Structures are given as C-alpha cells and as structure tokens.
Amino acid sequence: GVTSIKMLGFGVAFAILLDASLVRGLLVPALMRLFGERNWWAPKSMKRFTVSH
Incomplete structure (x- = not known):
C-alpha cells in the first residue's frame, strides 16, 4: 500500500543523496588520484577522437 511506496521513495532519495555526496564527492576523486x-x-x-598535446 501507501507505506511501501513511502519506503521506496525514501530508499530512492537516500540512494541519490549517498551517490551525490559520498560517491561523487569522495570516492571518484580518490580513485582518480590512485589510478x-x-x-x-x-x-x-577511441584514440582518433582525442587531441594530443
């Protein structure tokens, strides 16, 4: 019913918040530094689409 829809909405909102803050703010820059x-x-x-300096 309505409760399961609210739980799903909360889960989606939490996942988006987690992705925006933790993954994109910390994990991606850290991995880029390591790699x-x-x-x-x-x-x-794909090399033909790049510009060499």
Missing part, C-alpha cells in the same frame, strides 16, 4: 595516468586510458578505437 593516475591510467585514469585517462582509452581503447584504440
């Missing part, structure tokens, strides 16, 4: 240059790896088929 270093490997972070910018691309498959050979």
Whole structure:
C-alpha cells in the first residue's frame, strides 16, 4: 500500500543523496588520484577522437 511506496521513495532519495555526496564527492576523486595516468586510458578505437598535446 501507501507505506511501501513511502519506503521506496525514501530508499530512492537516500540512494541519490549517498551517490551525490559520498560517491561523487569522495570516492571518484580518490580513485582518480590512485589510478593516475591510467585514469585517462582509452581503447584504440577511441584514440582518433582525442587531441594530443
């Protein structure tokens, strides 16, 4: 009923908040720092779209 819809709404809102704060704010920058240059790896088929400096 209505209670299960409210629980689902709360769960979705919590997941979005967790994603926006924890994952994008802390986890992504930390992983980018750990991966270093490997972070910018691309498959050979995509290399033609990049600009080399």
